[in-house]
Amino acid sequence: MTMIDNTVEDAGADPAVPAYRLAGVTKTYRQKGRVVRALRGVDVEIATGDFVTIQGPTGGGKSTLLQLLGALDTPTSGNVRIGRTDLASASVKDLERVRARDVGFVFQAFNLIPTLTAAENVAMGLEPARLSGAERRERVAEALAHVDLSDRGDHRPGELSGGQQQRVAIARAIAKRPRVLLADEPTGNLDESMRDEILSVLERLNAEGLTLVVVTHDSAVARRARRRLRLDRGTITDVTR
Numbered sequence: 635m636t637m638i639d640n641t642v643e644d645a646g647a648d649p650a651v652p653a654y655r656l657a658g659v660t661k662t663y664r665q666k667g668r669v670v671r672a673l674r675g676v677d678v679e680i681a682t683g684d685f686v687t688i689q690g691p692t693g694g695g696k697s698t699l700l701q702l703l704g705a706l707d708t709p710t711s712g713n714v715r716i717g718r719t720d721l722a723s724a725s726v727k728d729l730e731r732v733r734a735r736d737v738g739f740v741f742q743a744f745n746l747i748p749t750l751t752a753a754e755n756v757a758m759g760l761e762p763a764r765l766s767g768a769e770r771r772e773r774v775a776e777a778l779a780h781v782d783l784s785d786r787g788d789h790r791p792g793e794l795s796g797g798q799q800q801r802v803a804i805a806r807a808i809a810k811r812p813r814v815l816l817a818d819e820p821t822g823n824l825d826e827s828m829r830d831e832i833l834s835v836l837e838r839l840n841a842e843g844l845t846l847v848v849v850t851h852d853s854a855v856a857r858r859a860r861r862r863l864r865l866d867r868g869t870i871t872d873v874t875r
């Protein structure tokens with residue numbers, strides 16, 4: 635890796651700095667006079683290199699929490715630290731850096747662009763990073779290799795199985811070499827064998843040091859996690875056995 639960047643906020647791969655530290659985090663939505671308290675005081679620390687799943691009923695606040703972990707939104711009150719960056723006091727530029735470099739996102743619906751090839755979809759994940767053409771090609775090849783799709787780079791999503799499409803989406807998320815991968819129901823649209831395919835990719839990435847936070851309804855996924863959290867009506871509990 636050739637990353638010449640030593641900003642003060644950069645936690646590098648320092649395992650002593652937790653990937654996340656949340657204290658008293660609330661998120662309240664106001665819509666047409668209605669108030670929804672999506673998160674009601676979440677305190678949680680997520681260690682660097684951990685594999686954490688978040689389960690819980692629909693409407694419990696899982697996606698809201700993931701948005702905060704991805705620096706896509708800010709809490710109503712409380713504190714979210716991503717590595718050494720505090721969301722509340724971060725500049726717009728810091729937040730852009732976190733989104734462009736530190737965090738990768740994977741969704742249930744893959745969200746691939748059907749007219750682009752797998753390699754072009756993966757390259758989309760590098761758009762904010764502003765790399766040279768050569769470096770971009772290298773990162774795309776590296777990411778596709780990580781998900782065992784080196785031989786499918788020129789296929790369009792419609793020519794791939796659901797499991798392969800989700801692996802392309804994972805490649806798009808990891809091409810920027812993020813510290814954390816956030817996934818919202820990544821196996822929700824997949825049958826069992828494809829789910830196992832995604833699980834082994836995720837486990838391999840985690841073994842290489844990537845921190846994983848995975849929202850899932852699938853207890854087979856949760857069983858593989860090192861740590862299991864439950865989020866119900868905006869309140870988090872650790873349910874690791």
Ligand code: ADP
Nearest residue numbers: 663665670672691692693694695696697698699
């Ligand atoms: P989950 O992902 O666990 O199903 P969400 O985080 O999506 O839960 O939603 C938590 C609560 O916040 C729900 O009551 C939902 O309707 C509400 N909510 C989520 N996003 C918004 C929004 N942008 N505006 C208003 N209410 C929202």
Ligand code: MG
Nearest residue numbers: 693696697698
């Ligand atoms: Mg959700």
